[in-house]
Amino acid sequence: xxxxxxxxxxxxxxxxxxxxxxxxxxxxxxxxxxQMIRDFLxxxxxxxxxxxxxxxxxxxxxxxxxxxxxxxxxxxxINDRSQLR
Numbered sequence: 001x002x003x004x005x006x007x008x009x010x011x012x013x014x015x016x017x018x019x020x021x022x023x024x025x026x027x028x029x030x031x032x033x034x035q036m037i038r039d040f041l042x043x044x045x046x047x048x049x050x051x052x053x054x055x056x057x058x059x060x061x062x063x064x065x066x067x068x069x070x071x072x073x074x075x076x077x078i079n080d081r082s083q084l085r
Contacts, residue, residue: 026033
């Protein structure tokens with residue numbers, strides 16, 4: 001299987017003053033305005049942390065199929081806060 005990256009050009013209408021400030025910010029960060037926009041779009045379209053956490057819990061559940069191997073909750077052990085210190 002091969003994966004191909006396809007770059008897409010996008011035209012944006014942005015006020016000149018905003019572009020000038022953004023380019024200055026990009027220079028300070030040692031990057032380009034183009035890269036800052038790409039990074040921003042990656043960030044706002046990435047799955048939320050909550051979503052990733054739920055996915056991780058579901059994977060764990062499937063891996064272990066909820067098998068406690070006979071272990072039962074012990075209210076006294078669970079509420080023993082001395083172990084937290």
